[in-house]
Amino acid sequence: MRPIITLTTDFGLADAYVAAMKGVILGINPEATLVDICHTIEPQNVLQAAFILSTACEFFPPGTIHLVVVDPGVGTERRAIILRTPQAYFVAPDNGVLSYVIPPNSFEPLVDGGQLVRLKTGLEATAITRPQFWRSPVSPTFHGRDVFAPVAARLSLGLSPSDFGEKIDSVIAFPYPYPHRVKDDVIRGRIVHIDRFGNLITNISSDDLPQRKQSISIEIGSSIINGMVRTYAEGEDLMALIGSSGHLEIALKDGSASVFLGARVGDEVKVRQKPENK
């Protein structure tokens, strides 16, 4: 079976940085299948990359290697790591870009309010430290091409994470922004992503909501949406539904909810269970 390597970067589509990485990979493993996840991550927006990556990687077959290069600290002391989960390999800078692919119950905070977390069972992290597997010389400004790409390519040839450096037991991860339950009947969440259609994807998952979805109202800014629909076509105006990632999503019939509401990532979304249904 041909190994799969995906690429997620903030390099955009107008430069040849992504192509340079692909050239390096194919020079090492011409049999690799390369798949772009996204290259239009906002420059240096580590959390956006973490989110986008988390929405795609679960749909790839086991053993897929995900190469992630959103790397504001390139060339500094920040570590480069390989993270191995039961499902996949991730090759990335250790800057939190893998935060949302680490299952919530598989790590514990190491630093109070901080971002260094200890990995628990089922996950394995390796610091990439052995230069013999890199391109030489290494540009201090482009580890994607000179460190991460060759490491991913050699992983795809069957090398083991331990070939590239020492096992480490902690990595940087940002806590997933779970919604808060204010009272029994109010959930406070927020918009974590706005997609191409202007749909507002929230951090409130299907499981956070009551079974009877008709009995809730959703507040965003000064707008209130009563009840939920199942599909975009069922809504008539502003609508709420469970999107394809299993999260509460706000959409606009034949338009962009984002433009219509002036909504942005980070904005609050409140779900209220309607009193008459208690």
Next chain:
Amino acid sequence: MRPIITLTTDFGLADAYVAAMKGVILGINPEATLVDICHTIEPQNVLQAAFILSTACEFFPPGTIHLVVVDPGVGTERRAIILRTPQAYFVAPDNGVLSYVIPPNSFEPLVDGGQLVRLKTGLEATAITRPQFWRSPVSPTFHGRDVFAPVAARLSLGLSPSDFGEKIDSVIAFPYPYPHRVKDDVIRGRIVHIDRFGNLITNISSDDLPQRKQSISIEIGSSIINGMVRTYAEGEDLMALIGSSGHLEIALKDGSASVFLGARVGDEVKVRQKPENK
């Protein structure tokens, strides 16, 4: 020979929706060659997708599987179909997105002025109804990932359309917007696409025009172009020529005809055979 699966969607380049579909496909058939046709179709613009698809699919080898997901009715009762032509397989919602890949003489209208057409000889359509070939559970908002991608992947493994559901004899198709011949010497067409260069591609084909192309004038808005050129480089200002799809095209030397003329898709283009040449 490795099977080819192309992808055409309105998912844009900033989300991971396309990547999720590719992950699903490669999980089922790791040998598939994936080719992007276009992912920047205007949200829900079924006819634009139909047009873009029709300009590319004829250049792929026989047996190529074209996956098309522009799907405003996702999750509703609209059908999902496989269309088999002598040249290719198409996997798509039954919403007209395949209108322009169905040869004009291979169907007949079923509904007066409507869009349901009966397929004639040489074409075969199947309703995708057997859930055992889908991902489970199916998100009501993302059949591209959960229905169309796994069906395309399994088709590429050698399954037959009939494995996925029952044969149907009608599908939804919009009539191709043929130009009108007003008098013997005037053809009324319109702009059906504007490309990246600002070239205005019309629905008037080379065959619609008289042999002696120098004897015509082309009117768009208040501009008149006399005669035609053979290449973009030959023109000196606004020019008319036969583009790479075999259609009359209006271009501007070193610029965008679209910007220069303020032209939009749907605008009328009139071709007049000059009297002195009759």
Next chain:
Amino acid sequence: MRPIITLTTDFGLADAYVAAMKGVILGINPEATLVDICHTIEPQNVLQAAFILSTACEFFPPGTIHLVVVDPGVGTERRAIILRTPQAYFVAPDNGVLSYVIPPNSFEPLVDGGQLVRLKTGLEATAITRPQFWRSPVSPTFHGRDVFAPVAARLSLGLSPSDFGEKIDSVIAFPYPYPHRVKDDVIRGRIVHIDRFGNLITNISSDDLPQRKQSISIEIGSSIINGMVRTYAEGEDLMALIGSSGHLEIALKDGSASVFLGARVGDEVKVRQKPENK
């Protein structure tokens, strides 16, 4: 080993022109691995394409075939060529788009101040003239699909450049815009590319600069940058560093140097060795 064909065009991402070329290639060689270098070259900007191509092609394995279609003269008498270097094959119009992949010491000017150059040892150019390897009929406006793509595909099957036409000993190439050394202590260069991050990449290479990089100041517009940093993270505001292509680059901490300075491709950048360090 599967042959690699890269694609660089000005076709953009909203049309199916690139997909049509890929379909043609895969119809001829289904085993080819296709890699996009860049499709958002400014329409007809031959020099931008030459630059982007030169930053990527060196990272591909030997024998890679680079297909380059930025072709304002399509359909005219401009030649179509195959250029073979020790490292790769290039299939492109003979309009200067390969200027920066030809090593500077491997050609000599043929025309005073002109652009026709004679290739010296180690390079081999062929005029593509034999129609039996093209699609038929050839559209006068899309040689990318009908001439260049089939030639690249057949090259990847093992045909030799000489199968496609006669050897030629001169091609069109623009001189690389080397910086000027004004006095011993001043270098005048310019911005040759602005990347997605707004970094300003200059034509001044690392070798042009003195060893002690702290002893220089960089002037752009009315701004002066003293000394250089090694990584983007080390800078605190406007900074100068050696970028991943080995050239002097001006960047802005957490922002776009291009926007901040209002800088454009072609703008002058002056490097001055500071007197106190002489």
